[in-house]
Amino acid sequence: xxxxxxxxKYLFRKEGQNVTLSCEQNLNxxxxxxxxxxxxxxxxxxxxxxxxxxxxxxxxxxxxxxxxEKKESFPLTVTSAQKNPTAFYLCASSIRADSNQPQHFGxxxxxxxL
Amino acid sequence: GQQLNQSPQSMFIQEGEDVSMNCTxxxxxxxxxxxxxxxxxxxxxxxxxxxxxxxxSNGRLTAQFGIxxxxxFLNISASIPSDVGIYFCAGLxxxxxxxxxxxxxxxxxxxxxx
Numbered sequence: 001x002x003x004x005x006x007x008x009k010y011l012f013r014k015e016g017q018n019v020t021l022s023c024e025q026n027l028n029x030x031x032x033x034x035x036x037x038x039x040x041x042x043x044x045x046x047x048x049x050x051x052x053x054x055x056x057x058x059x060x061x062x063x064x065x066x067x068x069e070k071k072e073s074f075p076l077t078v079t080s081a082q083k084n085p086t087a088f089y090l091c092a093s094s095i096r097a098d099s100n101q102p103q104h105f106g107x108x109x110x111x112x113x114l
Numbered sequence: 115g116q117q118l119n120q121s122p123q124s125m126f127i128q129e130g131e132d133v134s135m136n137c138t139x140x141x142x143x144x145x146x147x148x149x150x151x152x153x154x155x156x157x158x159x160x161x162x163x164x165x166x167x168x169x170x171s172n173g174r175l176t177a178q179f180g181i182x183x184x185x186x187f188l189n190i191s192a193s194i195p196s197d198v199g200i201y202f203c204a205g206l207x208x209x210x211x212x213x214x215x216x217x218x219x220x221x222x223x224x225x226x227x228x
Contacts, residue, residue: 006156031214042118042202042218043157090156097214100145100164100206105156 003027006091006106012114013078013085021076021109023091029104031097032074036060037088037108046089049074050097078111086112120203120219127193128227135201135222136187143205146179146186147216152199160201161188193226200224 004025013019025032031050035043045058049068063082068074074093078085088110092103120137127133137146145164149157161172163179163186170177176189186205190197203219 004156033216040220042220043216045215048215092156094214099214102145102147102159102162102206103214103216104159105149107156108154110154 004091004093004104004106006089006109008109009107011109011111013111014114016080018077018079019111021078021089021091021111023074023076023106024072025074025091025093025106026072027093027104028071029093029095030071031094031103032068033092033094033103034058034064034066034074034076035090035092037090043090046076048097118203118205118217118219120222122222123220124223124225126225126227129194131193133190133193133197133224134187135203136185137203137205137219138185139205139217140184142183143207143217144183145206146177147204147206148175148177148186148188149202149204150199151202151221157202190224193224195226195228198224198226 007022033048034046037043044060046064047066049055052071055066055068065077088108090108091106094103095101118137118139148160151157161177166183167181168179174191200221202221204216
């Protein structure tokens, strides 16, 4: 089946530790996105990538890093600089960043602090 | 940053009732999207609207793209218990230097009592 796969489903981080969230898509989409969702709030954009080997900061990029070495993959690293990392993280993709086509989402990773 | 005003924030209804929610914006969008999110999962696209004035249905769901391009509404008819979840509107701008950024509403939490 075509879709977006996020792993792991649940992740725990210790103080001072970097953790990496995986996002893989087999939809042949050019554009990929990472969002953060906090309770009672809408989704906020962390980073996005329009094409392989390119990515741009979103609205809340501080304390996060990404890479886009392959079209199918867009991993997100939550660094120790992110002081409030507990949240639900959602990855999305769309055909092209400059199209009017909708983004489709994975099932998310819930990150908690130990 | 730009925001969408989504209302109501929450709704408690009886099974069989109709539901209506809406989103308004201070700026124009090219595309309006409605997503549903269930606990612990990613948002799932319900309806996409691409043209001002467009009225689109998906089963018991009907959504409209406002004539001014600054608003949209979603109706659910004859609600059932599985309609429970959070409904998000999202506006999309595309073309030019835009990267297709989605702007989300805060969500409407729907509870359906059997």
